[in-house]
Amino acid sequence: xxxxxxxxxxxxxxxxxxxxxxxxxxxxxxxxxxxxxxxxxxxxxxxxxxxxxxxxxxxxxxxxxxxxxxxxxxxxxxxxxxxxxxxxxxxxxxxxxxxxxxxxxxxxxxxxxxxxxxxxxxxxxxxxxxxxxxxxxxxxxxxxxxxxxxxxxxxxxxxxxxxxxxxxxxxxxxxxxxxxxxxxxxxxxxxxxxxxxxxxxxxxxxxxxxxxx
Amino acid sequence: xxxxxxxxxxxxxxxxxxxxxxxxxxxxxxxxxxxxxxxxxxxxxxxxxxxxxxxxxxxxxxxxxxxxxxxxxxxxxxxxxxxxxxxxxxxxxxxxxxxxxxxxxxxxxxxxxxxxxxxxxxxxxxxxxxxxxxxxxxxxxxxxxxxxxxxxxxxxxxxxxxxxxxxxxxxxxxxxxxxxxxxxxxxxxxxxxxxxxxxxxxxxxxxxxxxxx
Numbered sequence: 081x082x083x084x085x086x087x088x089x090x091x092x093x094x095x096x097x098x099x100x101x102x103x104x105x106x107x108x109x110x111x112x113x114x115x116x117x118x119x120x121x122x123x124x125x126x127x128x129x130x131x132x133x134x135x136x137x138x139x140x141x142x143x144x145x146x147x148x149x150x151x152x153x154x155x156x157x158x159x160x161x162x163x164x165x166x167x168x169x170x171x172x173x174x175x176x177x178x179x180x181x182x183x184x185x186x187x188x189x190x191x192x193x194x195x196x197x198x199x200x201x202x203x204x205x206x207x208x209x210x211x212x213x214x215x216x217x218x219x220x221x222x223x224x225x226x227x228x229x230x231x232x233x234x235x236x237x238x239x240x241x242x243x244x245x246x247x248x249x250x251x252x253x254x255x256x257x258x259x260x261x262x263x264x265x266x267x268x269x270x271x272x273x274x275x276x277x278x279x280x281x282x283x284x285x286x287x288x289x290x291x292x293x
Numbered sequence: 294x295x296x297x298x299x300x301x302x303x304x305x306x307x308x309x310x311x312x313x314x315x316x317x318x319x320x321x322x323x324x325x326x327x328x329x330x331x332x333x334x335x336x337x338x339x340x341x342x343x344x345x346x347x348x349x350x351x352x353x354x355x356x357x358x359x360x361x362x363x364x365x366x367x368x369x370x371x372x373x374x375x376x377x378x379x380x381x382x383x384x385x386x387x388x389x390x391x392x393x394x395x396x397x398x399x400x401x402x403x404x405x406x407x408x409x410x411x412x413x414x415x416x417x418x419x420x421x422x423x424x425x426x427x428x429x430x431x432x433x434x435x436x437x438x439x440x441x442x443x444x445x446x447x448x449x450x451x452x453x454x455x456x457x458x459x460x461x462x463x464x465x466x467x468x469x470x471x472x473x474x475x476x477x478x479x480x481x482x483x484x485x486x487x488x489x490x491x492x493x494x495x496x497x498x499x500x501x502x503x504x505x506x
Contacts, residue, residue, distance in 0.1 A: 147474070149493060150491065250353075262360070265478040
């Protein structure tokens with residue numbers, strides 16, 4: 081079955097939009113999704129940024145919050161900005177890494193990120209993490225512990241290094257083999273690519289009339 | 294008739310995609326388009342950037358060129374990167390400003406930007422500007438001269454200042470009154486907003502079931 085890898089940071093606003101819609105979109109496209117949590121923080125710091133570009137550039141940030149509200153409305157959601165932003169996503173990303181093969185992990189991501197962006201919750205707060213785990217039907221105690229295991233920390237670190245090596249510079253991103261797509265807006269293009277249905281993957285369109293090099 | 298303002302820099306890759314498709318999209322939506330050329334250079338320099346973010350961040354730039362090829366293929370076009378990138382768009386933007394109420398101005402923009410991104414042409418080169426003007430059915434001599442008139446230079450400067458004042462940080466952008474949309478991917482949302490058809494503009498969706506603050 082064709083598949084895409086969905087790279088996301090739990091603190092990322094646009095990743096939340098994808099989390100809300102990727103299940104249905106992938107099902108409709110008959111494509112499997114491999115959920116890949118990673119951390120944007122190290123990738124930003126490697127560029128000399130101490131925080132998100134949305135905070136570094138006020139105009140970009142203002143547009144993002146407004147755009148998020150508009151796009152969320154299309155998914156039936158309102159938006160409340162969490163404080164701090166970006167949230168500290170280390171613990172959440174570790175839980176997701178430990179639980180990456182669990183069928184409930186997408187539900188946990190949805191519950192946690194909806195708490196963050198609809199209710200302004202702090203994704204680093206133990207009660208928020210616990211609530212999202214319970215909401216997903218997982219036993220919180222065990223998973224909070226597994227998140228702190230050395231192999232979990234190592235796996236998350238490796239994922240973040242792999243993201244950087246693949247040229248990932250933001251979230252959400254999607255990869256199909258080496259083909260990289262950045263942004264919630266590219267979910268459909270990534271699904272089409274995985275299915276071999278993207279125009280650039282065939283020569284048919286080259287024979288269509290139009291200006292050519 | 295509902296209308297949107299289409300803010301673009303002739304050197305902008307994603308603005309080119311919009312130029313190719315905005316005529317049909319706006320016609321289908323029954324929305325008028327006011328074409329607004331402006332310069333990104335001063336907006337970048339105000340942030341301390343000497344060039345495009347696509348050059349400052351190699352990973353972001355690499356993704357952009359690949360993404361442009363993928364998106365252009367969906368419009369039946371191939372891509373050839375021009376040198377320099379970004380092109381020096383001052384003269385082109387002045388011509389477009391002088392000709393902003395001419396019915397052929399969109400055709401000039403399309404011809405010029407297609408020369409740049411399909412054939413790698415230099416948008417500052419006189420023969421490229423002349424060729425695009427002729428392609429659009431305009432007499433080159435007169436328009437190249439009008440581009441250098443004091444009132445044209447002032448109008449372009451004013452447009453760029455207005456862009457910055459409106460919080461525009463990239464191209465293409467669309468405005469409907471004070472509502473700002475950034476990115477070729479937001480053309481449809483901007484058209485919907487102009488028509489009053491965007492979910493955030495009505496309360497109907499608030500009564501739909503789903504998690505709420």
